[in-house]
Structures are given as C-alpha cells and as structure tokens.
Amino acid sequence: MNSSFISMVEKAKRYASEPERISVTGLTVEFHGNNGTHALALRGDEWTCGCDHFAVHSLCAHVMTLQRLFAAHLTPAMKYTSERVPA
Numbered sequence: 619m620n621s622s623f624i625s626m627v628e629k630a631k632r633y634a635s636e637p638e639r640i641s642v643t644g645l646t647v648e649f650h651g652n653n654g655t656h657a658l659a660l661r662g663d664e665w666t667c668g669c670d671h672f673a674v675h676s677l678c679a680h681v682m683t684l685q686r687l688f689a690a691h692l693t694p695a696m697k698y699t700s701e702r703v704p705a
C-alpha cells in the first residue's frame with residue numbers, strides 16, 4: 619500500500635470520530651419497514667415519508683428512526699418534528 623492511501627485511511631478514521639464535521643443537507647432513503655418499503659426524504663428542514671401514518675400525522679416511526687440515526691449531523695429543526703393531530 620502506498621503512503622498516501624494509508625494517510626487517507628488515517629484521516630478518514632479521525633474524521634469518522636468527529637461527527638460534528640458533517641452536516642446533512644438532504645437525504646433520500648428507502649426504508650424497509652415491517653409493512654412495506656417507504657420512500658423517505660429530507661429537503662431543507664422538511665421530512666417526507668410515503669407511509670400511511672405520515673400522510674395523516676406528518677410524522678412517523680420511519681422519520682423518527684432517521685432523526686435518531688443521523689442526530690449528530692442534523693440541525694435542531696431537522697431533528698425535532700411535531701406530529702400534526704387531525705381535527
């Protein structure tokens with residue numbers, strides 16, 4: 619292995635231990651849930667999910683899962699979504 623590859627690996631290891639260096643600005647995800655596969659996206663601060671629960675409540679377990687997984691890389695507005703309660 620050449621030395622520049624080794625130094626890239628070392629740098630990547632160091633960066634990976636410093637998650638605050640990475641800010642997610644958008645995501646497109648395919649989520650394999652218990653009842654099917656759902657298309658999720660984060661654009662700006664807005665999450666969307668193709669599942670039935672999200673269609674009614676603007677929040678679902680799939681979005682909440684991604685908010686947990688990527689918490690270190692999301693702004694507060696991306697991290698916390700309030701559920702819409704139907705009238």
Ligand SMILES: [Zn+2]
Nearest residue numbers: 667669678680
């Ligand atoms: Zn969902």
